[in-house]
Amino acid sequence: MSNVAGLPHAATASATLVLAIIFPVVGILLSFVLGGRFVERIALILLPIGLAIASTIFVQVNFGYHSLEYIVGGWTPPLGIALRADGPSAAMMMAAAIVICAVGIFARADFRTAADGSETRASFAFWILLLAVWSAMNLIFVGADLFTLYVALELLTFAAVPLVSLDGRAETLQAALRYLIFAVLGAVFYLVGAALLYGAYGTLDIAILSERVRADPTTIVAGAVMTAGLLAKTALFPLHLWLPPAHAGAPAAASAVLSALVVKGSFFLLVRLWFDVMPGVLGMAGTQILGILGAAAILFGNVLALRQPRLKLLVAYSTVAQIGYLFLMFPLAFSATSSTLQSNSALTGGILQAISHATAKGAMFLSAGLMYSALGHDRISGLSGVGRLLPMTVVAFTLGGVSLIGLPPSGGFLAKWLLLGAAIASGQWWWAATMLAGGLLTSGYMFIVLSRAMTPAHKPLSLQATVPRYQQAAALALALCSLMLGLVAFGSFDVAQISRPTTASIGLQ
């Protein structure tokens, strides 16, 4: 596998990073000025522009093998603020752009502008919030100091919470409120940690902080407090309680964004914190604790998903489980000899898992939403005949599941393969066992859903609503992205290694 070791400080100045953050904001401001008649049109025009910006950054980082940097206002850190895009940021940014474009196309049917051009609350809010999520995600991926990341995290929360309660039912309002309360407390924890770090080192810039950081009590407390806050936002077991009602209750397009992207925002921040700011502070015990929480999430989330009577809740609990895989990365990337977190194949596996879960779960929520609107319900016991009725949707759902289980050639397979390889190479077989058990449980609930969907209906199904073809195509396209992601193994898939402090040669041994 080709691997050019990117030097961490060899960065090219690029204003594209600012564009990636600014363009959704411009769309939001224009929408407020022009009003609800134009909001859908503005969002749809911005989708390809955003995709183009993300692709530009991805191509520059991936094929140039160096990171991009932008110093805001020409003020260098520590006084000013820098934006930086390395391999993981470029890859995540690309994944976010793809998911948001697919969701945007899908949502045209559910949140279209009324025929008479009058403004409806849900559709106006949806398009604005979609753009806001995009801007906040991009800022999280390129933010290079801990306070910018705090602001980005809060912007993401404020965009995500109203997405939960778009339909305004009491049930979803309650889910949104519970989500917000978890999220704001998590943010305060993060803020306290940032204050302690500033007090100890006098800067919050990631690059400068990583040179100064020592494993003293203040730093450990700051790291622990920030991690606790971010775990609440990422919904890692046992802080996942808010997630299933929030993600299952939201409209399909909103659930897809929330489950595919929003939880990855705070996860990405955790990666930045432990891999970039203080790779030597977490220690053996810390990585094992994160791993145990991840393993518990995998087992607990999957078992609960098996027991769900409703499809959207099943998909939401499967998100709880898949988040667990992300945290197995920490014990697997830990090197006992140097006692630091290494940016090795386990990190690549973790980032790939985040990306493949984003595309797969987006596809699954979109197709679950289509089944819901076609049948008028999403009870798994009543899914008989849906396979004949909506073949494209069921295929999309299945392909998403293939990636979650980790069957080749999906992205989920490659991610789990890298993590399994790291587990065996480092002699930590218990994480490998957990991953395999998780895969079995995942195939269990996929089998339950598919066997129902494929049985012929006893009586002819009455369609509650016709489902447009392009909506099914959007879900299928996302599922295919997730399936094809595994094929990057044949090319250079070590994008997560670019411009990382340490690079190691990796490959499919």
Add this chain to the structure above:
Amino acid sequence: MNAATWFGLCGAALGGVGLFGFSTNPDPLRKILAFNLVGSGAFLIFGVIAKRGAAVGLGGDPVPQALVITAIVVAFAATALAIALLLRLFEEAGEATLDSNNSDDIRRNEF
């Protein structure tokens, strides 16, 4: 013990009181208020850090002060959003609770 240490301890105590209230009160409005107490504790700690990091002749390090103003705005926005959601929930459901029993009933009735 100088003033900065006292303020630091007060910030920690505020955070502790807020956290206790947050975890023991099931009522969402009380949770929002408790969150604001925790937030105030954090802001006070920022103030202490600004004071401790002050260069000679300056009253305080300006960076934490700039940060804390942003943080206060964010906390204010979070509180406003939470209160708005709470009011809507009260209008829709006639009661404002985070108890999910009601939604469970709805789910059970579907079968």
